[in-house]
Amino acid sequence: MKLITAIIKPFKLDEVREGLSALGVQGMTVSEIKGYGRQKGHTEIYRGAEYAVSFLPKIKLEIAVTSELADSVIEAITSKAKTGQIGDGKIFVTSLEKVVRIRTGEADGDAL
Amino acid sequence: MNRLMKRLAWGSATLLASLLLLSAPAAAQDALDTGDTAWMLSSTALVLLMTIPGLALFYGGMIRKKNVLTTTAQCFAIAGLSSVLWMVAGYSLAFSDGGGLNMFVGGLGNLFLGGVAVDSMSGTIPETVFVTFQMTFAIITPALIVGAFVERMKFSALLWFAGLWMLIVYAPITHWVWGGGILADRGALDFAGGLVVHLNAGVAGLVACIVLGKRTGYGTENMAPHNLVLSLIGASLLWVGWFGFNAGSALAAGTGAGMAMLVTQIATAAASLAWMSTEWIVSKKPSVLGLISGAVAGLVAITPASGFVDPMGALLLGIIAGVVCYIASVSLKHAFGYDDSLDVWGIHGVGGAVGAILTGIFAVEAIGGTPGVLEGNFGQLWTQIEGVIATILYCGVVSFILLKVVDMIVGLRVTRDIEVEGLDINLHGETVHD
Numbered sequence: 001m002k003l004i005t006a007i008i009k010p011f012k013l014d015e016v017r018e019g020l021s022a023l024g025v026q027g028m029t030v031s032e033i034k035g036y037g038r039q040k041g042h043t044e045i046y047r048g049a050e051y052a053v054s055f056l057p058k059i060k061l062e063i064a065v066t067s068e069l070a071d072s073v074i075e076a077i078t079s080k081a082k083t084g085q086i087g088d089g090k091i092f093v094t095s096l097e098k099v100v101r102i103r104t105g106e107a108d109g110d111a112l
Numbered sequence: 113m114n115r116l117m118k119r120l121a122w123g124s125a126t127l128l129a130s131l132l133l134l135s136a137p138a139a140a141q142d143a144l145d146t147g148d149t150a151w152m153l154s155s156t157a158l159v160l161l162m163t164i165p166g167l168a169l170f171y172g173g174m175i176r177k178k179n180v181l182t183t184t185a186q187c188f189a190i191a192g193l194s195s196v197l198w199m200v201a202g203y204s205l206a207f208s209d210g211g212g213l214n215m216f217v218g219g220l221g222n223l224f225l226g227g228v229a230v231d232s233m234s235g236t237i238p239e240t241v242f243v244t245f246q247m248t249f250a251i252i253t254p255a256l257i258v259g260a261f262v263e264r265m266k267f268s269a270l271l272w273f274a275g276l277w278m279l280i281v282y283a284p285i286t287h288w289v290w291g292g293g294i295l296a297d298r299g300a301l302d303f304a305g306g307l308v309v310h311l312n313a314g315v316a317g318l319v320a321c322i323v324l325g326k327r328t329g330y331g332t333e334n335m336a337p338h339n340l341v342l343s344l345i346g347a348s349l350l351w352v353g354w355f356g357f358n359a360g361s362a363l364a365a366g367t368g369a370g371m372a373m374l375v376t377q378i379a380t381a382a383a384s385l386a387w388m389s390t391e392w393i394v395s396k397k398p399s400v401l402g403l404i405s406g407a408v409a410g411l412v413a414i415t416p417a418s419g420f421v422d423p424m425g426a427l428l429l430g431i432i433a434g435v436v437c438y439i440a441s442v443s444l445k446h447a448f449g450y451d452d453s454l455d456v457w458g459i460h461g462v463g464g465a466v467g468a469i470l471t472g473i474f475a476v477e478a479i480g481g482t483p484g485v486l487e488g489n490f491g492q493l494w495t496q497i498e499g500v501i502a503t504i505l506y507c508g509v510v511s512f513i514l515l516k517v518v519d520m521i522v523g524l525r526v527t528r529d530i531e532v533e534g535l536d537i538n539l540h541g542e543t544v545h546d
Contacts (some may be wrong), residue, residue: 046337
């Protein structure tokens with residue numbers, strides 16, 4: 001099993017979610033985060049006081065999938081979240097050791 | 113009775129009646145005017161709204177979230193503190209007869225509001241209404257100072273300083289201008305508090321921010337306003353409430369109040385647009401903070417002039433105030449390097465001084481009874497400058513002394529750790545949760 005963590009531009013969330021639903025992904029966790037990579041922040045000026053804001057708002061998605069589905073999920077996220085502009089984000093894939101559904105106690109593949 | 117007797121009888125009766133009427137005691141005071149009283153009751157409420165929550169929100173939105181409760185608490189607490197102290201001694205020191213010292217301060221004749229009865233009069237309104245109306249001024253003036261030292265002052269120190277300052281700085285200066293003291297005697301024009309409220313608070317703010325020192329991280333850390341929507345709401349409450357402040361200072365519901373309200377609106381609007389335009393040119397983007405700051409600058413500057421100038425004068429005054437206060441808050445502050453966090457000096461101090469001086473220029477005799485420079489009275493300009501200098505000197509020196517005294521009693525500034533973590537949780541045990 002794999003845990004796919006994707007950091008994307010906030011306005012892309014709905015498109016990505018729809019794309020993943022089409023693949024059969026039935027759940028995800030979404031957080032509002034800040035970050036930067038190659039995309040520079042912006043400067044705000046308040047009564048002459050300048051503040052460089054380096055951290056930009058992003059959305060983090062965490063999706064647990066079976067290893068077989070991982071590549072399609074990555075492909076779906078990439079195609080839906082891409083704008084071609086700097087700051088589109090990144091996807092991290094890590095191995096998932098165990099998954100449990102709390103309500104029923106199902107584990108691993110049955111819990112995904 | 114024959115005709116002659118009749119005439120004599122009527123004549124004597126008339127004469128007697130006339131004598132009785134003439135010898136009746138003259139009215140000791142004006143009759144109560146319900147229109148004036150209703151307006152003044154309303155004005156009092158409007159001016160209180162300016163502090164709670166107007167100023168609280170205006171300031172609160174501009175500082176970091178970790179200190180928002182502290183800042184709003186300071187405004188709210190001063191509302192309570194100043195009210196009580198005004199009742200105890202403030203009103204007396206500001207408005208009663210000071211006997212031999214009357215040029216400089218009132219006396220103790222109205223201590224604990226003794227002598228103010230339910231039917232005591234102040235002009236055409238009950239004295240109780242006048243007391244409360246002036247109380248709201250005594251509330252907002254120390255509350256304004258808070259903006260200069262946000263995010264680093266102890267709550268205990270703030271209470272001590274605000275209380276002492278109201279009695280020892282605010283009340284005497286009020287007496288000088290409105291209580292029959294020296295500035296009134298010399299003919300200084302300050303309709304609603306350009307000197308008494310704004311220059312006064314501004315100077316105290318400048319002194320305080322220098323005595324307390326800059327915020328930790330000033331110049332390097334991000335200290336951006338955490339919620340400008342709050343500030344806009346606050347500024348709007350200030351704008352509307354200011355009608356009570358300026359038009360209410362006419363102490364009557366009549367032509368004076370009408371003109372005061374009109375010129376207030378014009379100057380404020382002009383100043384807001386002037387600040388916005390200046391910022392648009394200099395920084396390429398007109399900010400919301402600039403719009404509301406400009407408006408407040410206009411409100412401050414028209415305050416001393418509101419009972420003396422006409423719409424044209426107000427328009428020019430507003431434009432000048434918008435530009436000058438922008439320069440003071442944006443350029444001067446950063447040039448000199450003091451951390452007047454919310455520009456109490458830049459807007460209230462400079463705006464009050466500019467407004468007071470321009471009053472001497474734009475005053476129209478037909479409106480407020482005194483002509484200004486434009487009507488040939490050059491002396492008025494000097495009188496206004498005198499008032500500005502006197503206020504700056506007295507307020508500056510005494511505020512400095514009071515701060516040092518309070519520093520000895522409780523210490524002025526929080527520790528560095530508390531300042532970095534935030535005042536809300538450390539001083540009040542509360543935070544704003546999203």
